[in-house]
Structure formats: C-alpha cells, structure tokens
Amino acid sequence: MANKLGVGVIGCGNISKAYFSLAPLFRGIKMRACADINMDAAKMRAKEFKLRAETVNDLLKDDEIDIIVNLTIPAVHYEISKAVLDAGKHVYSEKPFVLSIKEGLDLKSRAEKKGLRIGSAPDTFFGGAHQLARELIDSGKLGRITSGTCHVMGHGMEHWHPNPDFFFQPGAGPVLDIGPYY
Ligand SMILES: NC(=O)c1ccc[n+]([C@@H]2O[C@H](COP(=O)([O-])OP(=O)(O)OC[C@H]3O[C@@H](n4cnc5c(N)ncnc54)[C@H](O)[C@@H]3O)[C@@H](O)[C@H]2O)c1
Structure with missing residues (x-):
C-alpha cells in the first residue's frame, strides 16, 4: 500500500503497549507519535517503540497524523475525542467510548459535519464468533430475542492494574467498564 495513514496515540498508559506492539501487523497504518498529559509516560513509550513524543x-x-487513538482514562474520553475531531482527525477510542448518550451523539454529529470517522474498542465484534451470532439473530432463525444475560468473575482491578484509580472513578464500574465487551 503506497499511502499509509499516520496514527498518533494520546494516553501512554498500561494498554498502550498492546497497541504499539501490534500496530505493525496492519499494513495500512503507521504509528508515528504519542502524547500523554504525563510527558514522562509519552517519552517512555516513544523510546520503546521508536516514535516521536x-x-x-x-x-x-x-x-503527519490522520487518526488519533484515544487511550486515556474514561473520564476524559469525550473531551479528548472531541478535541481530535475538532482538529480534523479521525478518532478511535478505547472503551467506554463516552459516558453518556448525549456525548456520543455530539461526537457523531461533529464527525459527520467534517466527514471524519469515529470508532471504539472492543473491535471483537468484527470477529467470527460475534459476526456469526449477529447473522443468526438478524436472519430470524432464532425468533425474537427477548432477553440476554452475561456473567463476569474477577478478583478486582487492583489485582492486575499497576495504577487502578480510574476504575473507581466516574466512567468505570461494571456497566461501563466490562459491559462494552458484551
Ligand atoms: N480493550 C481492552 O482490553 C482494554 C484493556 C485495558 C484498558 N482498556 C481501556 O483503555 C483505557 C486506558 O486504560 P489503561 O489501563 O491504559 O489506563 P492507564 O491509567 O494505565 O493509562 C491512561 C493514560 O492516560 C493519560 N491521561 C489521563 N488523562 C489524560 C488527558 N487529559 N490527556 C492526555 N493523557 C491523559 C494518563 O496519564 C495515563 O498515562 C481505559 O478506558 C480502559 O478502560 C481497555
């Protein structure tokens, strides 16, 4: 592919490492730069993955940046994604995309006005299992779906995350943090 889309990341915390290490698998994009409110965090990832901080x-x-990936904490997802769109760039955000329907509709309308694209993790919905489930539901083979249920078990975020504060602040909790996966 001749022209690669330039990607920048805002938020160089725990999950950013997965994005920086896996980005080379996607031929249409090129990670170019990263930023964080904490400049030391941005510099550390930049050094590790040979990017600009x-x-x-x-x-x-x-x-040189066409798309910005928003890997900040949930409480600032909306304000960062809004700033990205206002700067004329596409935005892909970690979950939860935003914290209210109002914020989501606002981002949708900003993107549409400028012809930009918005998207959010988890993209597991594009995988075979989810797509097959969707196809079965859409085809009507299962009849009308009237309810759903899911179960999650875990020790608690403080058992694995190096800096778990945001899981106990607005934008976290089981519905917004775990719900998007299901
Ligand atoms: N999809 C997944 O599997 C998965 C896994 C882990 C985390 N996440 C999501 O990714 C997001 C980030 O999680 P994390 O574990 O990397 O968190 P983290 O706290 O380790 O990192 C967040 C980073 O954002 C920076 N930041 C905060 N406010 C900022 C601002 N206003 N401007 C710029 N930078 C700012 C912080 O300094 C920090 O470096 C969360 O929304 C989380 O729910 C998703």
Whole structure:
C-alpha cells in the first residue's frame, strides 16, 4: 500500500503497549507519535517503540497524523475525542467510548459535519464468533430475542492494574467498564 495513514496515540498508559506492539501487523497504518498529559509516560513509550513524543496540543496539530487513538482514562474520553475531531482527525477510542448518550451523539454529529470517522474498542465484534451470532439473530432463525444475560468473575482491578484509580472513578464500574465487551 503506497499511502499509509499516520496514527498518533494520546494516553501512554498500561494498554498502550498492546497497541504499539501490534500496530505493525496492519499494513495500512503507521504509528508515528504519542502524547500523554504525563510527558514522562509519552517519552517512555516513544523510546520503546521508536516514535516521536509530543504534547497533546502538538499531536493534534501534527500534519503527519490522520487518526488519533484515544487511550486515556474514561473520564476524559469525550473531551479528548472531541478535541481530535475538532482538529480534523479521525478518532478511535478505547472503551467506554463516552459516558453518556448525549456525548456520543455530539461526537457523531461533529464527525459527520467534517466527514471524519469515529470508532471504539472492543473491535471483537468484527470477529467470527460475534459476526456469526449477529447473522443468526438478524436472519430470524432464532425468533425474537427477548432477553440476554452475561456473567463476569474477577478478583478486582487492583489485582492486575499497576495504577487502578480510574476504575473507581466516574466512567468505570461494571456497566461501563466490562459491559462494552458484551
Ligand atoms: N480493550 C481492552 O482490553 C482494554 C484493556 C485495558 C484498558 N482498556 C481501556 O483503555 C483505557 C486506558 O486504560 P489503561 O489501563 O491504559 O489506563 P492507564 O491509567 O494505565 O493509562 C491512561 C493514560 O492516560 C493519560 N491521561 C489521563 N488523562 C489524560 C488527558 N487529559 N490527556 C492526555 N493523557 C491523559 C494518563 O496519564 C495515563 O498515562 C481505559 O478506558 C480502559 O478502560 C481497555
């Protein structure tokens, strides 16, 4: 592919490592730069993955960046994604995409006005299992679906996350943090 889309990341915390290490598998994109409110975190990832560390404002203005991946904490997902769209770039956000329907509709309308794309993790919905389930439901073979249930068991976030504070702040909790996966 001749022209690769330039990708920048805002939020260089725990999950960012997975994005930086797996990005080379996708031929249409090229990770170019990263930013964080904590410049040391951005510099650390930049060094590790041979990227440019930039301030959030500089990344938003960077002409080599077409898409920004929002890997910040849930409480600021909306404000960061909004700033990305206002800067004229596509945005892909970690879950939860936003914390209210109002915020989601606002991002939708900002993206549509500028012809930009918005998307959110988890993208497991594109996988074979989810797509087959969707096809079965859409085909009507299962009749009308009237209810659903899911169960999650875990020790608690503080058992695995190095900096778990955000799981106990607005935007977290089982519905917004775990719900998006299902
Ligand atoms: N899809 C998955 O499997 C998965 C897994 C883990 C986390 N997540 C989601 O990814 C997001 C990030 O999780 P994490 O574990 O990396 O969190 P983290 O706390 O380790 O990292 C978040 C980073 O965002 C930065 N940040 C916070 N506010 C900012 C702002 N206003 N501007 C710029 N940077 C800012 C912080 O300094 C920090 O470095 C969360 O929404 C979480 O739910 C998804």
